[in-house]
Amino acid sequence: MNFDSHVLNLLDVCVRLVNGLTAGASGGVPVEEPRGLGRQAAVVEALSGGGRVTPTVSAPAAEQLAATARRLRVVFEAVDGGQADAAAAEVNALLSDTGARPQLDRREGQGWHLHFHGADDSLALGWSAGCAAALALALGSDLAGRLGVCEATGCDRVYVDRSRNASKRFCSTACQSRTKAAAFRARR
Helix, strand or coil: CCCCHHHHHHHHHHHHHHHHHCCEEECCEEECCCCHHHHHHHHHHHHCECCECCCCCCHHHHHHHHHHHHHHHHHHHHHHCCCHHHHHHHHHHHHHHHCCEEEEEECCCCCEEEEEECCCCCHHHHHHHHHHHHHHHHHCCCCHHHEEECCCCCCCCEEECCCCCCCCCCCCHHHHHHHHHHHHHHHC
């Protein structure tokens, strides 16, 4: 995969937001959209990692990021369904709604990095803008097909395919194993 680490990190955040904050199914088990403190905890989990400081997430910020997650799911589903125009339209709307703008930022002791910020410095708008920009960079490249929805029966979780040969079809090894075991049993 030829994205820089910042874009890959943002795409991973997109996946964690969608999978942690949207209703559907995971591994054959129904998943409900979290509410209240569960929603805030899911947002903290989605935004943590990668050396980032664990954020403090307010209820309104969690609600805004849950709404963003639902829109991000639309993009993954459109790409997976071969509807690039619909995916691009949703990403363009997200870019516009968040006021995403590029900015060079520098952390102490490190070089300059291109980040995307929202129209204001709020947590939710900033992450929404960054996710929209990362999806725009993915869709605007020949790697758009690396965004997908799990092919396992009873699962609609999303993923970013980081494999060398663009062969990923499942959100997890658990879904892959479940599907292979079912196919083996069907052949017997």
